[in-house]
Amino acid sequence: MTDRAYEIKLDIFEGPLDLLLYLIRKNEVDIYDIPIALITKQYMEYINVMKALNLDLAGEYLVLAATLTHIKSRMLLPPTEDEEEEEEADPREELVRQLLEYKTFKEAALGLDRMDILGRDVFSRDHTFEEIEGNGQPLREIGIFELVEAFRRVSFQTGQHDIMEIDVEKISLSDRINDIVDELEKRGELTFTDLLGETDSRRRLIYTFLAILELMKLRIIKAYQAVPYGAIRIRLAGE
Amino acid sequence: MDKLKAIIEALVFVSDTPVTVAVLEGILEDVSKKEISSALDDLMREYEERGGGIFLKEVAGGYQFRTGETLTSWVLKLKGQKPMDLSPAAMETLAVIAYRQPVMKSEIERVRGVDVSGIMRGLLEKNLVRIMGRKNVPGRPIIYGTTRKFLETFGLKALSDLPTLREFKELEG
Incomplete structure (x- = not known):
């Protein structure tokens, strides 16, 4: 197997x-x-x-x-033969x-x-939907696992050139978090590759990914995908 | 159709949450509770007999119009997304809370055999579960229960409407 x-x-x-x-x-x-x-x-x-x-x-x-x-x-x-522990x-x-x-x-x-769940099987007139559409295909919210999988693919591509890196760029996690939120506020949506593909620096790549995970954990952002292995879109979680 | 039924139908139609008999009673000043209930029963039956796209249902202590359960895929084509998709882990956690409430997180974890912090956060956020208070034992742990939204979501009139728990009992002796 x-x-x-x-x-x-x-x-x-x-x-x-x-x-x-x-x-x-x-x-x-x-x-x-x-x-x-x-x-x-x-x-x-x-x-x-x-x-x-x-x-x-x-x-x-x-x-x-x-x-x-x-x-x-x-x-x-x-x-045991013990009388006391007979039972x-x-x-x-x-x-x-x-x-x-x-x-x-x-x-x-x-x-x-199996019950008829409101918003899944049956609907009421005013049921509020999170209306998210991507090219006509409904987007599905994804979790950490899909992100890790996507990261593995991206980092594999980036990690190909085995270059020794000199640590010139000072990055902090909070900075990356702030950058990502700023960018999302400006543009509304970013793809996973927008965020991670832009860099050749392993360190930057990792910090960016950690920032995404942290933001997801805090439920500040949400990640969506139309199809498995499709482009991952990241949006602010707000209402 | 008589006037009373027409009014009630209109009121239920425009409401965004299940309408209770008490609310209807407040609006229809001179009408008795009994007349309202019987009008609602008539309406429910009429929609049932009509067998169309919408039905009048009794949920979470009130009445609400809902689409027929065979029409899901069509409605989803219009709406795009399933907001109430609960994972099996979330369902299990919700089941323990629904049947055991008021229940402590530690009890849920004992039953399920796993940590439920993340799932509890999700259920609280979806407003299916709420904090009912604190248990009066050392450490004053938080106790949880289900919400009105839970009843509404699962189409239950009340908690007593939950399917009977089929307990697997240990064989005696």
Whole structure:
């Protein structure tokens, strides 16, 4: 299996519990009697792929990995002879409870998603739309991932000339942020390439990108795209 | 069509938020609540029977005209964009809040098994979720709940209108 195939799959997990539910379903095993060794092994495989891909592996995935390993080791221990612990709980109990609770809400979320949502499925007369159009094609707001992907492409092009750089230009992040906002106020819209393509300086490139990320995080700007891998347009987020 | 129904239809038509019976009662001074409700019921039924492009719906404690659910793609061609597209992560978070409110962020994170700060910010910004106050325990954590806009968005009359939570219970013994 190629890394790419994994990458697509990993995208669909909403968190470690979701991954675990997926593995349980995939292996067609009973949620009340999880084969811990098998599931832990597969879970770790996924984690390793995520690590190998340098995906920002959320700490929660590692916490659950530790929990699984812990349960696995407890399952291996022979049952204690101790009278007092006659009713020793199944080490998987807490995890099963957590999974069932998560599953309840995951299905509730699907239930919500199936409803007629105002502004998505049904519309009221005065429903306010963000009317954004790009050459007749509706624009879709994009997130950090698409930006990082676009940056990877741009920086790859720029990074081709392996030139040692002498640090003559002093740039600060706040300056770049201010520049970008000024420019957007003047021109209304900038493409990602307008902002990043203009420079040969790695340093400037990186600062510009960081400034864009920061502005997105602060919700001062928003990025849109008509089609995947299409031009990314950046606009001020205001009303 | 009688006069009362015509007036109510016009009022609901021009309003930008769901119109409540109380508001209509305030405008239609001499008309009883019962008459208003029954006129609204008649109107809803008439639109339903007509089976046209718009329907009168009871949402978020009021009444509102909405386009038929089979016409989405046409309306979107006119409007261009889907402002209410919620990610699966946002839906899950919203589900926990809707069914568990008032709920603390830490409880949502325990259920979902992930950090929800970013998603909560988005939901607050979309005005689907609100801060209900602080819980009277050490640290006085913030508690969250859903908004009227949430009901309106999901076409619910009230929270009691939410589909029953199908809980997966642990097998006893």
